[in-house]
Amino acid sequence: MNSETRDKAVVSRRDFLGTASLGMVVLSALSLFAGIFRMSKANVRYEEATKFKIGTAENFPVGTVKKLDDKGVFIFSTDDGLHAISSVCTHLGCIVAVSETGFQCPCHGSKYDENGKVIGGPAPRNLAWLEISRSVDGSLMVDTASAVPAGTRLKLIA
Amino acid sequence: MSDMSRSGMDRMKENLKALKQTVIGSFLRSGRPTSDRSRAAVMFNNFFLHVQGVKTHVNTLRPAYTLGLGLASFFLLMITTVSGVLLMIYYNPSIENAYNSVKDITYVVFAGKLARNMHKWAGEGMILFVLFHMARVFYTGSYKSGREFNWLIGIVLLIITFGINLTGYILPWDQLSYWAFVIVANIIASPKELTDSLGITQYFDIGGFSKELFLGGLTPGKEALTRIYLFHIMLFPILLFTVLGAHFWRIRKDGGLTKPENFLTTAVDGEMLTLPEKKGGIFSTNKTYGLMELAKGRTPAVDKDIENTVLSWPNLLLAEAAVFFLCLAAVVVYSFYADAPLKELANPLIPENPAKAPWYFLGLQELLSYSAFMGGVGVPGLALLGLALIPYLDREQEHVGIWFSSQQGKAVALRAMAVGAMVLIALLVFVINFGWFRTWWPNVPQLLITLINPGTIWVGFMIAWSFIVIRKTGSTRMGAIALFTLFLVSYVILTYVGTELRGPNWDFYWSKSQWPVH
Numbered sequence: 001m002n003s004e005t006r007d008k009a010v011v012s013r014r015d016f017l018g019t020a021s022l023g024m025v026v027l028s029a030l031s032l033f034a035g036i037f038r039m040s041k042a043n044v045r046y047e048e049a050t051k052f053k054i055g056t057a058e059n060f061p062v063g064t065v066k067k068l069d070d071k072g073v074f075i076f077s078t079d080d081g082l083h084a085i086s087s088v089c090t091h092l093g094c095i096v097a098v099s100e101t102g103f104q105c106p107c108h109g110s111k112y113d114e115n116g117k118v119i120g121g122p123a124p125r126n127l128a129w130l131e132i133s134r135s136v137d138g139s140l141m142v143d144t145a146s147a148v149p150a151g152t153r154l155k156l157i158a
Numbered sequence: 159m160s161d162m163s164r165s166g167m168d169r170m171k172e173n174l175k176a177l178k179q180t181v182i183g184s185f186l187r188s189g190r191p192t193s194d195r196s197r198a199a200v201m202f203n204n205f206f207l208h209v210q211g212v213k214t215h216v217n218t219l220r221p222a223y224t225l226g227l228g229l230a231s232f233f234l235l236m237i238t239t240v241s242g243v244l245l246m247i248y249y250n251p252s253i254e255n256a257y258n259s260v261k262d263i264t265y266v267v268f269a270g271k272l273a274r275n276m277h278k279w280a281g282e283g284m285i286l287f288v289l290f291h292m293a294r295v296f297y298t299g300s301y302k303s304g305r306e307f308n309w310l311i312g313i314v315l316l317i318i319t320f321g322i323n324l325t326g327y328i329l330p331w332d333q334l335s336y337w338a339f340v341i342v343a344n345i346i347a348s349p350k351e352l353t354d355s356l357g358i359t360q361y362f363d364i365g366g367f368s369k370e371l372f373l374g375g376l377t378p379g380k381e382a383l384t385r386i387y388l389f390h391i392m393l394f395p396i397l398l399f400t401v402l403g404a405h406f407w408r409i410r411k412d413g414g415l416t417k418p419e420n421f422l423t424t425a426v427d428g429e430m431l432t433l434p435e436k437k438g439g440i441f442s443t444n445k446t447y448g449l450m451e452l453a454k455g456r457t458p459a460v461d462k463d464i465e466n467t468v469l470s471w472p473n474l475l476l477a478e479a480a481v482f483f484l485c486l487a488a489v490v491v492y493s494f495y496a497d498a499p500l501k502e503l504a505n506p507l508i509p510e511n512p513a514k515a516p517w518y519f520l521g522l523q524e525l526l527s528y529s530a531f532m533g534g535v536g537v538p539g540l541a542l543l544g545l546a547l548i549p550y551l552d553r554e555q556e557h558v559g560i561w562f563s564s565q566q567g568k569a570v571a572l573r574a575m576a577v578g579a580m581v582l583i584a585l586l587v588f589v590i591n592f593g594w595f596r597t598w599w600p601n602v603p604q605l606l607i608t609l610i611n612p613g614t615i616w617v618g619f620m621i622a623w624s625f626i627v628i629r630k631t632g633s634t635r636m637g638a639i640a641l642f643t644l645f646l647v648s649y650v651i652l653t654y655v656g657t658e659l660r661g662p663n664w665d666f667y668w669s670k671s672q673w674p675v676h
């Protein structure tokens with residue numbers, strides 16, 4: 001581009017086409033990478049559903065704690081109702097166990113109180129409280145993908 | 159007609175008799191390597207050999223200079239490649255069969271246990287030798303004088319070596335594999351710790367996104383194993399061999415390995431090497447690299463005389479063969495006595511206690527026990543960045559090719575080692591005895607722990623100490639020596655603490671015999 005054309009701010013046809021095709025190459029490359037990433041993000045997952053039934057309220061007498069091992073959930077039954085606390089440590093995903101003071105993780109020693117609040121170790125977050133809902137057939141359902149604020153309990157009305 | 163056919167048969171007979179000679183001749187192109195000229199031609203004409211020079215500098219062949227560490231890493235890679243292909247005959251990458259197929263390889267398949275052990279130990283040996291090789295290159299100043307970018311390529315190779323070892327560790331799908339996998343998947347998700355603290359996770363969940371991409375789902379299951387297998391046998395090997403090719407090519411283009419400016423041969427060199435037949439001979443003494451000189455301006459070899467070089471055939475090749483057979487022998491003997499571990503089948507319900515990553519990551523796991531994001535992403539990222547920047551921040555060109563550069567360099571390295579070890583051990587003693595912020599103030603914000611924890615304090619100390627050294631000595635090379643020494647010290651100490659001194663619940667124990675029985 002010579003100084004004359006630059007003064008008039010006119011882009012020559014050759015420069016325009018050159019820049020435009022270069023832009024198209026960059027754009028195609030970017031969309032290729034985006035496509036590869038999108039392809040790697042699975043549309044179908046062969047995993048268990050995050051939502052599952054845990055039976056009726058009779059399974060959980062007041063004052064008991066049940067650990068559903070294969071689901072990674074503790075079900076607490078108190079006078080105030082039922083609540084579910086996830087047993088997956090918020091640090092690096094190990095399974096916590098019940099200890100004297102609440103919960104403890106074997107992997108890096110995170111400690112939680114009985115409400116899942118972090119009281120020691122590297123865990124960055126409290127243990128998740130999970131939603132318990134009623135299914136149409138009367139049984140209770142827990143969704144491990146749906147966290148609720150701590151203290152949310154399902155009132156059991158006889 | 160009959161006359162002609164008879165002479166044809168005769169000629170054929172003669173050709174048959176001469177078969178051995180003609181095949182060897184055509185393979186070598188210029189006959190047997192019996193003279194300097196043909197020894198040079200062998201190296202020059204062969205596809206595999208010509209990545210090396212026809213002549214090699216005596217310094218390169220001194221065992222005390224290179225210690226054969228880079229070669230050993232390469233030969234260990236060859237051993238893992240061959241043994242890995244053998245394992246693939248029986249290994250089945252599905253969560254139903256993976257564990258059983260590895261068990262069969264170990265206990266049923268003929269020589270399966272040996273192949274698996276060799277694969278495992280040669281692979282882990284690569285980590286050691288790649289680190290040793292990096293230390294050798296660093297302390298001899300061999301990342302300088304045109305070799306800066308090859309140092310970066312080396313860092314990439316280091317990362318791939320760690321990646322290929324880690325993915326291999328997961329394939330047997332036993333308890334060790336599974337829980338190491340869970341931990342790694344959550345390290346990948348650990349930027350969540352930072353985004354949570356800043357309250358932007360719901361808009362920008364880079365941690366969750368990466369984890370899902372890595373696992374092909376939300377939990378380590380069959381898609382995840384398929385991906386790990388893909389990484390281990392396809393993506394990482396292709397990357398590794400491609401980048402390794404560039405690594406070797408650059409050594410050649412940079413004029414071979416580094417050597418001291420004022421190099422003198424000794425009587426011992428003469429005893430060890432086959433010296434050229436006569437001075438001068440077919441090689442002129444001023445090497446100019448005609449075309450390359452035009453293309454690149456200059457190369458490190460231009461204007462340096464070619465004194466002190468000997469023919470690569472047989473000197474270099476014999477040295478390489480020696481390193482290869484040493485590696486092979488060491489791996490076979492070690493594999494004969496030590497078995498690769500195989501625990502129970504993976505059980506997603508019961509974590510190992512303690513759940514430990516493979517040993518080469520236990521230093522990181524110790525840092526992880528302070529903060530997942532800093533230990534798993536922040537500190538290792540900074541360490542790699544620091545290593546990568548060394549050749550660009552230290553551009554002094556003196557003393558290349560001399561171990562520790564000078565007496566001062568040795569002193570700086572020793573002092574960094576002593577002070578670093580003391581400071582790091584003091585820091586660990588403090589943390590193990592008194593805990594950290596959350597032990598004292600349970601409601602401390604997570605962001606504060608992420609930013610200020612023993613890991614970040616240690617990184618701060620490493621940087622501060624290097625600056626002090628640079629100010630005191632007035633030399634960036636000395637600062638680099640201090641920094642690199644501190645890096646090695648922390649890798650060794652943290653790995654030792656994570657491997658030997660951490661027990662159930664990641665509590666401190668002096669020895670495994672004190673672990674509570676359960």
